[in-house]
Amino acid sequence: MLTPERLSLNTATVKKQWGLRECVDGCVRHGLGGIAPWRDVLHAAGVDEGAKMIRDSGLGVSGLCRGGWYTAEGALTDAVLDDNKRAVDEAVAIGAACLVMVVGGLAPGSRDIAGARAIVTEGLGRTLDYARSVGMKIAIEPLHPMYAADRACVNTLGQTLDICDQLGDGVGAAVDVYHVWWDPEILPQIVRAGPERLMAFHLCDWLVPTRDLLTDRGMMGDGVIDLKGLRAAVEASGFAGLNEVEIFSELDWWKRDADEVLATIVERGRTAC
């Protein structure tokens, strides 16, 4: 049972309906404890204006989505590294708990996933050097293996923690139930992560059938993920942050009135999580 003040709205959940101003006001109106903006939404509002908007609202900021995409141009380029530095600065500006990293898939035209993972690890290390200097945490989000080719070649929490072990302090994981629920190793890896490295926890659900690889996520309770079990596991391992709701749903929730979406999130927080 999650009361609304323990929930955070990832702005992608209402990306077709609301900009940052409406998201902030909606979170306050529905009693949510926090928000997690995507960068495009923050940019549209203006970083300084958006940061002030959020600060004035009193909402927590469970994360900024997203840095990463280190493989976008093949080898690491200044453009990619600079964009990640800007993402760190923006995360600082809005007081985010962490910068969430979607690391990128295979380099264009490549079949070398080990090579992609090496590029990503190097890129994360470079961004981490900067993030440490400004006091921002870096949260690697392992993405479901169905995104390994085109979005993120980091696909399990275990692999994420191996990278964290290599990079040292200040880097951890954003655990999204959608990406990890199937993993036979998920519970021991949550224990291994521990409180310092469990930096974010994202909620939605896995629908059966799933009609689209990217935009058919379910509202909590409408799918098959053991949400209560996974939440208990991260809390037992020391996670005490907000529970961020991130639902990509072209076929359903993006078509609804956004206040209905938030009211449903609040209700499902109480009944399904």
Added chain:
Amino acid sequence: MLTPERLSLNTATVKKQWGLRECVDGCVRHGLGGIAPWRDVLHAAGVDEGAKMIRDSGLGVSGLCRGGWYTAEGALTDAVLDDNKRAVDEAVAIGAACLVMVVGGLAPGSRDIAGARAIVTEGLGRTLDYARSVGMKIAIEPLHPMYAADRACVNTLGQTLDICDQLGDGVGAAVDVYHVWWDPEILPQIVRAGPERLMAFHLCDWLVPTRDLLTDRGMMGDGVIDLKGLRAAVEASGFAGLNEVEIFSELDWWKRDADEVLATIVERGRTAC
């Protein structure tokens, strides 16, 4: 480089075009070394007639698809166990190298994936007892995590081998590149499997973008999987069986003339594998 006699046709690759008779004749005509029928195709031809057809052709049989689905009725039932015994008998009848197991996903209405995995392990053990008595090998096919809910709750080679360790001799893995290519642990797990437990090796490709979760597999060479690298790994670990081509493709290959499909398989065996 795979010459045609090292290839086997999984009948699902031309399921919309050909029955067993046409598949057998097509394999012989294109010089393939083997075939792997699905049970529905075998049943349509008649098990005895189909077995004779294959035997007379001189083709090898890289596997029978498929047993499993232990969670179909929730707890293990006699109906499920009996069907798996029949699958073993059919695999023996056609001289298959192994019976391939798609183990089943969550039980109907359940969110308990650990429970599903327990049912599956018990069911596999029961089938294995019988399979040993008639000399048939059981090959567990770990399926891509995007099928964990509705098709198979065994999703990595490591998890498969943990189950094999528990069950003992006569059970191993069917390694399909489509399901395992993304796994950061795949190479060490192939080494761990070794020649006794690498019972089947399936080829196709992962397309970018993938437009459907089930029926948008690619022809070898049209996607992003490092086919040569994975084949080298299984061969280095002692696999010496046929390379079975299994492509579910509603949008492309199921619409083409089946002889064109087989000619393309032969060509891509030479150029892309």
